[in-house]
Amino acid sequence: MHNKAKVSEFSYGFLHPKYWGIWLMVGFLRLLHCLPWTAKLWLGKKIGRLFMNLSKSRRETAKNNIRHAFPELDESSIHDLTQKHFESLGISLFESMLVWWGDHRRNKDNPFEKSLVSYENIEVLRQAEASKKGVIILVPHFTTTDIIGLFLSFKTSLKPVYRPHDNLLMDYLIAKGRTLDNMTPLSKFNTRAMIKTLKSGENLGFLPDQRFRAKGRIDVPFFGENAPSNPATSKLAQLTGCIVLPTFLTRLDNGHYVVRFEEPVENFPSGDDYEDTLKLHHIYEQAIRANPAQYLWVHNRWDR
Structure with missing residues (x-):
């Protein structure tokens, strides 16, 4: 069992001077949240470009990942895609603020955030839920990871799995910010709760697509190169008989969003973790190729 369970209650220890920098940052972000939505989109892009210029290591990681995934691109195209990716990262900062402090916190019936999103193939989700088998809503790591949880909560209840932050105050703030009336985060180390939920x-809500080096890892091709991968989706499906439903969010240029529910993964689980994970990788790749700038390229997916 991981020694950092989710921090669900405020602790007076969070007032210690070592946390003051975090509180100042949160206060500053709270002020930025007061800006109009169009201003946030514009400023998010500027912040993203600034981050790209200041963080050489992240910039080079993103470029190397994009270069590998799209070998057909020349260096100019790689630079342009990297810049768009960092702009998307900058916007994601304001999307997180929207989840934490948005109109939905006060206006339950018709919050502003509902006007930002539309849904495709929601009948697929309804059919999966009607089976009563439990549903893994599979959401790969795009820059829109935070806000897709909010948009899903407008249509259904779910328990998104997240990685506890190493800093206890940050863990408390993130867990609190992502907790809604019908959305309660679960630590990725709480396997028992995941099984019980399904x-x-x-x-x-499950995001298993990042590099995985812990016990049980398997190496499975992702964009043609072996990547250390987590077979947990297959394991959970084997243990619970649940339905696995790939779900993707696209941020359009006009600031609107589209949540798309894919058909449930067929013949899953197959009994072969490698083949199951490879099948999921192919689904991720297709979605990434359709929306490359918004995938999370700043983390190295491959073991190199």
Whole structure:
């Protein structure tokens, strides 16, 4: 069992001077949240470009990942795609603020955030839920990871799995910010709660696509090169008999969003973790090729 369970309650220890920098940052972000949505989109792009220029290591990681995934691109195109990716990262900062402090916190019936999103193939989600088998809503790591949880919460209840932050105050703030009336985060180390959620016929939000080096890793091709991968989706499906539903969010240029529910993954699990994970990788790749700038390229997916 991981020694950092989710921090669900405020601690007076968070007032210690070592946390003051975090509180100042949160206060500054809270002020920025007061800007109009169009201004946030514009400023987010500027912040993203600034981050790209200041963080050489992240910039080079993103470029190397993009270069590998899209070998057909020349260096100029790689630079342009990298810049768009960092702009998307900058916007994601304001998307997180929207999740933490948005109108939905006060206006339950018709919050501003509902006007930003539309849904495709939602009947697929309804059919999966009607089976009462439990649903893994599979959401790969795009820059829109935070806000897709909010948009999903407008249509259903779910328990998104997240990695506890090493800093206890940040862990508390993130968990609190992502907790809604029908959305309760689960630590990725709480496997028992995940299984219980699915066996109860509920929805689990799952993001298993990043580099995985822990016990049980398997090496499976991703964009043609072996990547250390987590077979947990296959394991959970084997243990619970749940439905696996790939779900993607696209941020359009006009600031609107589209949540798209794909058909449930067929013949899953197959009993072969490698083949199951390879099948998921192919689904991710297709979505990434359709929306490359918004995938999370700043983390190295490959073991190199």
